[in-house]
Amino acid sequence: MQLSLIRLAAAALIAVAPLGAAAQNLFAPAIRVDERVITGYELQQRAAMLDLLNSPGNPQELAREQLIEDRLKVGAARSVGVAPTEEEILEGMAEFAGRANLSREEFIQALAQGGVEEETFRDFVYAGVAWRQFIRQRFASEANVTETTVDRAMRPGTSSNVRVLLSEIIIPAPPQRAAEAQAIAEQISSYTSEARFSAAAREYSATRSRENGGRLPWQDITELPPVLRPILLGLQPGEVTDPLPIENGVALFQLRGVEEAGYTMQEVATVDYAAYYIPGGRTAEALARARVVASRADRCDDLYGIAQNEPRSRLDRQTLPPAELPTDIAFELSKLDPGETSTALTRSNGQTLVLLMLCGRSTENAPDPAADAAPGADGDEDAPRTRREEVTLGLRNRRVQRLAENYLAELRANARITGE
Structure with a gap:
């Protein structure tokens, strides 16, 4: 019996992440997650077990994260009565x-030949099964996709696509701190440990993701700035980009995973966004003002009313192709859904805070072959319907997966974890 057969089974199932030294007493608590002990x-x-499965990354770090x-x-599953x-x-386990x-x-x-107990495998499977049951119950009502979305996914030029799992650090770098920020960024760029990168994100990053160690959910590569895509695809999991200069800052990205995704939307043709500029940079007053504005604006049009008695330069709305977006703005927008905001960026040498809001994205128009296809043209009257059902199911599954990833990130951000 070959253990290498097992390795093939898990290569696509296990995500990479952070473990330190085990306690002398192996059965003593090493980590506490709220009231739960590891x-x-x-x-x-x-x-x-992960070592036997040949999982990518450091087995000790990955064990801790998992x-x-x-x-x-x-x-989360037990809180709503879900128990496999x-x-x-x-x-x-059999699957x-x-x-x-x-x-x-x-x-x-x-x-067992590798020293792994059956209970370890069982616990691994139990958590996966419980989570799948929980997310089906939790997000079933939010998983619907519109007919328009399915139509777009079936247009020519739409196919399977690469998606990436990233962690980010955006270090503010106004002129007076530029050299210091660059030195910090160069040190971080040499990291290969997700634990070290996450610790640096919590310490240095200006983005909202810092609370979660800089971790972001899966993203289609096409959603990211064009300049960033080849850089990320040139990395191996665990590697970090060289420091990337952005206006008043330095950006770093760690690749945690990459995979071939299912059906995707067409390439984005234009991005509609608004930038509301708040004097004061990242001061407490400016950030408080940003929170007030964000709470009053559900969509970009609401910003016009908020800014109506202010200088015209306070609000800027643009509709641009992705390639023409400033890199820092493009990356922040890639993380947002329409109506969502970000306060990670500044302008005017760090003296102006940018409240960024995504208004919407448009895709290239193209004829829909499904609309013109004659039933039975390929000898199978059910083929067009079957194809549409497959695409719909793929889109639903991806939406549920993204909702679940975001929810898990929220659970982790709100948890009290000691011993990391």
Whole structure:
């Protein structure tokens, strides 16, 4: 029996992330996630399993990250009464083992040869099954996609696409701090540990994601600034970009994962956004003003009323192709849905805070072949309908996955985690 068969099963399932030294007493608490405990033994066992599965990244760091997230996932599921049955757990274990063309018993035996207990595998599967059941219940009503969205996804030029899992750090760098910020950024760019990068994000980054160690959810590569795409695709998971200069700042991105995604929207043709400029830079007063404005504006048009008695330069609204957007603005907008705002950027040498709002995105118009296709033209009357159902299901699944990733990031940001 080859353990390499198991490795093939998990390569696409396991995300990379942060572990330190185990406690001398392996059964003593090593990490606390709110009131839930992770022992040193659990960390050791999960790391050993990940090593056998040949998971990308550092097994110890990944074990710590996974177990923290497992506690959050199981806690969320239990809070609404979700608990997998024994049959569901066994089915989940068999399904995972089947990815390596092994039975559940063969898979458990192979793990045992590497010193991994069956309970470690069982706990891993339990958390995954509980989370899937929870997100289906939690986000079922939010997973619907419109017919227009499906039409766009079926247009020519739309196909499977690459998506990336990033962490970000945006270091403010007004002229008086430019050299210091550059030196910090150059040091961070040498990191290969997600734990170190996350710690640096919490310490130095100006973005809202700093509370979550700079971690961002999965993003389509086409949503990112064109200048950034080849840089990211040239990285291996764990690697960090060279410092990227932006106006009044320095940006760094760590690649945590990359995969081929399913159906995607067409390439974005134009981005409509608004920038509301607030004097004072990143002072407490300016940030407080930004929160007030954001609370009063649900869409870009609302900003006109807020700025009507202020200088015309206070509000700037633009509709531009992605390639013409300033890099820092393009990246912030890539993280937003219409009506959402960001306060990560400044202008005027750091003296002006930018409240950035995404108004909307437009895609290239193209004829919809589904509208013109004659049923049975390819000898299968059900083919157009089947294709549409596949696309719809793919879009729904991706929407649920993104909602779940964002929710997990929120759970982690709000959790009290000690021992990281």
